[in-house]
Amino acid sequence: MNEVSLWTGFWPFTPERFAIWVGAILTLCIYSFLYRDNPFYKFAEHLLVGVSAGYWALIYWNANIVGQLLVPVLRGGVLLPLVPGVLGLLMFTRFFPRFAWISRYAIAFYVGGYAGLAIPSYMQARVLAQVHAAMAPTVSITAALLLIGLICSLLYFFFSREHKGVLGGASRIGIWFLMVGFGASFGYTVMARVSLLIGRMQFLFRDWLGLIR
Template sequence: MFETIGIWIAALLTLCIFSFLYKDNPFYKFAEHLFIGVSAGYWACYYYHNVLQPNLFVPLFQEGRPIFIIPLVLGIMMLLHLVPKISWISRWPLAFIVGTYAGYYLITYLQTNALEQVTATLVPLVTFSSVVLFVGVTTGLVYFFFSKEHKGTFGGIAKFGIWFLMIAFGASFGYTVMARISLLIGRMTFLLKDWLHIIQ
């Protein structure tokens, strides 16, 4: 019984969202506002149960680990944004978050986006694939060089690099569109199979 009601609600909301393909209308507005409201509430509960409780309340109040006073204080400072007179205090935890993550990711990105990529490209230039790899990576890097204007030979190499990028984007575009079509198929299957029982 409840499952059937759930399927009907899901199907009607799906149609409401699809109605946007025609134009903006009250059905879409209803589904949109419902989606945003429900998901915002859902994520608030999710963060409380999966982030705040296990990572702050339990270690601090149940296990008595005093180090967790620091995130508690930072969290309270963040909430002070709601008090106009002292809202400037909320900048401090923000600066802490931004600074910490910038430093943390410097090393991560240097490893994954620089050293490991370079190491993987150091291949013997004996096959067509390895030559394409080498030329593509090198000319691509030249395109992302900002200290010199793209003119003359340097500009030509950079242009070659952007061609490589565009070919890669084209391939990626086709691949991702295929994946999106599968999402549409999933929705249509839900409507025709679970809701209308037209297909088995």
């Protein structure tokens, strides 16, 4: 990747060229699913699952177990990482149904800590900051539309009253706004998926076949 990846023919068969071949063949295996399900697709899929599991295990092992636990404790003499280390080990009690309840303490610690971290942050970034920004003078059509969309969409998700009368009308407007949003999201997703196809096609036609230079 580092060098100028200009197509240089099939020979000499360098490690880089070998990697391109592996990538190209696996890409074709996966795309064969577009025709119908088949063993080539299954092979490539299982390979992907296995390889990524191995990759993640390695990264996690190095970053967490080695980097955060073993090195600080054994080399640095810091003892605090032992606490989460022990909590992590408790998770293995799940393999023994009689002691499985112990693992709940580790989960409780994790969920509690994470909720404490996340709830105020989400509340601030997603609710307070947005409410603060929404309180702007409504002097233009855009601002008015934004306000109507915001309030009506919120009303659509209000469950404590029947959606009749004014509330029903407002929530119907809300759903229209939501649908426009979903439409935009759909369009963006089409672009994203097509981008992936373009990337793969560029790989096949340029790096593998060398048809475009």
